Amino acid sequence: MNILSPSLLSADFKKLGEEIAAIDKAGAEYVHIDVMDGQFVPNISYGMPVIKSIRSCTKRVFDVHLMIDEPIRYVKDFADCGADIITVHVEACKDVAATLEAIRQLGVKPAITLNPDTPVSAIEPYLNQVDMVLVMSVVPGAGGQKFIPESLDKIRRIKKLLDENRLHADIEVDGGINTDNVRAALDAGANIIVAGSAVFKGDAAENVKKFKELM
Numbered sequence: 001m002n003i004l005s006p007s008l009l010s011a012d013f014k015k016l017g018e019e020i021a022a023i024d025k026a027g028a029e030y031v032h033i034d035v036m037d038g039q040f041v042p043n044i045s046y047g048m049p050v051i052k053s054i055r056s057c058t059k060r061v062f063d064v065h066l067m068i069d070e071p072i073r074y075v076k077d078f079a080d081c082g083a084d085i086i087t088v089h090v091e092a093c094k095d096v097a098a099t100l101e102a103i104r105q106l107g108v109k110p111a112i113t114l115n116p117d118t119p120v121s122a123i124e125p126y127l128n129q130v131d132m133v134l135v136m137s138v139v140p141g142a143g144g145q146k147f148i149p150e151s152l153d154k155i156r157r158i159k160k161l162l163d164e165n166r167l168h169a170d171i172e173v174d175g176g177i178n179t180d181n182v183r184a185a186l187d188a189g190a191n192i193i194v195a196g197s198a199v200f201k202g203d204a205a206e207n208v209k210k211f212k213e214l215m
């Protein structure tokens, strides 16, 4: 089944609860939550207190993407505030295997991601430890950027590696996805779609429905 994970980064923060209720009711299966620390990426977004407070707004899966240095320091805090999936950057961890294992031990699904200029070979050793691989199709740090077309090849290569090794991890794609390119991402092998501005610009419920029809 293909899954939509709207990114709250583009939501209207002054009515976050209403925005989450709208995407939930319209059928989005996940809620994508981008945490930025001003170190791994230049921007700072939001963290544990916000996630804890919105946890009561929905029962949907909280898909937490940590754009932070040394995320192992905080994985327990994110698990405690309601994360169901925690994604860490291969570039941000001193010990990637230990970080993924720490997430697993907390009863949360571990996932790994890589920046657009990081080769697939960097994540290959960890594919047997993760429930999901996130392919960043923009440079992480901000919503509203243009999809990098080479990301489709990356998705295909990761899908091939997973299949060859009989691994069943999901493939998520994040950055610049809209109703014009979502089909290409799915056809390349992604099964979880993150969309921020294409969902929250305009009527979020209507936009979720349009995505779901195409998926």
Ligand SMILES: O=C(CO)[C@H](O)[C@H](O)COP(=O)(O)O
Residues within 6 Å of the ligand: 007, 009, 010, 032, 034, 065, 138, 139, 140, 141, 142, 143, 144, 145, 174, 175, 176, 177, 194, 195, 196, 197, 198
């Ligand atoms: O991780 C992100 C940025 O680092 C966002 O999730 C991503 O960019 C989604 O926003 P949009 O769909 O507007 O590109």
